[in-house]
Each structure stands twice: as C-alpha cells, then as structure tokens.
Amino acid sequence: MYMDSGITYNINDNAARTLNFSTGKHFKSDIINHWKDIDIDQVKLVVYQDGMEKSFLHFDGTGTDKINWFSQEGLLNSSYSDLKTASPDVNGYHFAVEGYSRVRRRFFVSKSFGGCSEDFGWLLVSGGFDGACSYEPANTLTILYSTGYMAMKFEELFQNGYKADTLGIFVTFKSSTCQPLTSQADNCSTPVQLASIIYCYRLCNKSSSVTNLQEKIQKLKKELSVSERDTSKYRRSLTSARDDRYSSKTIGLVGALGIALVVGFIVTLDSVKICQKCSKINKVTTENTACSNEMKRGNPLQGKA
Incomplete structure (x- = not known):
C-alpha cells in the first residue's frame, strides 16, 4: 500500500x-x-x-x-x-x-x-x-x-x-x-x-523571490557585459585594413610624398640655420686664435704705442 x-x-x-x-x-x-x-x-x-x-x-x-x-x-x-x-x-x-x-x-x-x-x-x-x-x-x-x-x-x-x-x-x-x-x-x-x-x-x-530576481539580473548583467577593450570595434581602431585598389595606393603614395616634402622642407630650414650658426661660431673662434698668436710673437705697433 x-x-x-x-x-x-x-x-x-x-x-x-x-x-x-x-x-x-x-x-x-x-x-x-x-x-x-x-x-x-x-x-x-x-x-x-x-x-x-x-x-x-x-x-x-x-x-x-x-x-x-x-x-x-x-x-x-x-x-x-x-x-x-x-x-x-x-x-x-x-x-x-x-x-x-x-x-x-x-x-x-x-x-x-x-x-x-x-x-x-x-x-x-x-x-x-x-x-x-x-x-x-x-x-x-x-x-x-x-x-x-x-x-x-x-x-x-x-x-x-x-x-x-x-x-x-x-x-x-x-x-x-x-x-x-x-x-x-x-x-x-x-x-x-x-x-x-x-x-x-x-x-x-x-x-525571497524579489531578492532572487535581483540576484539573477545582476548575474546576467555580469555574464553579458563585455569590456570595451574586448570589442572588435576597439581592436579595429588599432589596426589598418589592407586595401589593394590602385586609387588607394595612389592616394597613399601622394600622401606619403606630401608628408616627406613637408618634413624635408622643415629639416632643410633647420639645417641651413644650424650651418649658419656653426659658421659664425667658427669665424669667431678663428679670429680669437689669430689674436692669441700675435700676442705671443709680439706686435711692433703695440710697442710704439
């Protein structure tokens, strides 16, 4: 039974x-x-x-x-x-x-x-x-x-x-x-x-049911949340996609040439200024050296004075 x-x-x-x-x-x-x-x-x-x-x-x-x-x-x-x-x-x-x-x-x-x-x-x-x-x-x-x-x-x-x-x-x-x-x-x-x-x-x-529901919601949020650094959008922002089209290559070359010309122009100006400054420094140094040599030999004009 x-x-x-x-x-x-x-x-x-x-x-x-x-x-x-x-x-x-x-x-x-x-x-x-x-x-x-x-x-x-x-x-x-x-x-x-x-x-x-x-x-x-x-x-x-x-x-x-x-x-x-x-x-x-x-x-x-x-x-x-x-x-x-x-x-x-x-x-x-x-x-x-x-x-x-x-x-x-x-x-x-x-x-x-x-x-x-x-x-x-x-x-x-x-x-x-x-x-x-x-x-x-x-x-x-x-x-x-x-x-x-x-x-x-x-x-x-x-x-x-x-x-x-x-x-x-x-x-x-x-x-x-x-x-x-x-x-x-x-x-x-x-x-x-x-x-x-x-x-x-x-x-x-x-x-208890309300508490359990809140706990379940929090648990689901935690499980479904994705860090921004783990998203494909973030990863794509750090890399460049390859593009083999002729127009893309041309634009890339023109852009690279433009950047190279600008950088080259700036570097050229800086180089000219550096050379001029170095030339002045060398001229002053040469004159000071010549005067020093004269004093060592004795200058007749200096004796008359």
Missing part, C-alpha cells in the same frame, strides 16, 4: 486516522505520493500497540523522497541504543522501506540472519507473502518490533505477542502549510490533499 504510486487510502475517514485503537482501516496520505512537492524537514516513525507508543525512529527528511528517508544514515534518534551503530556489513543487515522484497518484508530493520529462529532485528512489517519463517504467517499483515532497547529475535517477539496494531509515519515541514485551500495565489507547489478539506503546499516567499 505504501509503495503504490498515486493512491491514497481512507483520506476522508477520520476513524482511519485514529491511533488510540485499531479500526482495521488503513490510512495513506497524499503526502507520500508527492513527497518532493513539499519541504519535508523531519520524519518520525512510531509503532503503537493497544493505543500506546512502543518504539520510534526519528529521521532527517531534508532532500529525501518517500523511499530513501528511511535509512541508518538519516537516523537522528530512536528508542534503540544499538541501532545507529549497527554494522551494515553483517549478513542479514537491512534498513530500508523496501526491506527484504523476496518475502515482502517492508520497513525492515534487521541486524543479522542466522536462520529463522536466530534472525535478530528491531522492526519488521510482513505482508506474509509465502510465510518463509514462523514469525511471518502467510497472508497476514504482521508488525513486529523490539520491546527493549536493543535488537531481539523476531521469533521471540512473535511468540511473546509483540505485534503492533499500528505503524504511523509523521512529517514536519520547513516552509509548507497545511490548511483549507482558499487561494492558489501564494502557492509555490502543487497542493497535496491531507484530508477532506486540508491541503499541504509550499508557500511562496515573495521577498
């Missing part, structure tokens, strides 16, 4: 939901069929006998589906002291919703196999497929649970009458709400029917 997809059982029958006494009615919420549509936070499995809680297993339901939440890795707490540390390498170890599918043992938490009389474990939901062992009668739904704080033999549990009436699975949500469905304006997931008029669904966080 639990494994059946898309099916609910007695969802509008309040008597099927009671835990105080056994009604013989099965109850299955639509939450199981849409486990991922709402934000499951934690899951608690509880075993009841005569309306009393006898054992429990408490799990972290974050990011799980209707199958893999039931695992030793996700176990947060339980009524058993040796369950969390049990070795998965032992022959006969099982901890899964599917359990031991060959004989339809669901929600099967076993420690070891040693033959039917020596099979140890904590929990077993048997569909009685073929009655492989005496503790799982054929064609009978049987829920066995360890009554102590440790694993026990399933055969002893069966013989001593430790057979539960009810196995309940309870969930808590992170950001979902369960209430009468009046409007879908604030729904961010498909409403999941919990009872006749009660639905569970994930609420929209409007402020």
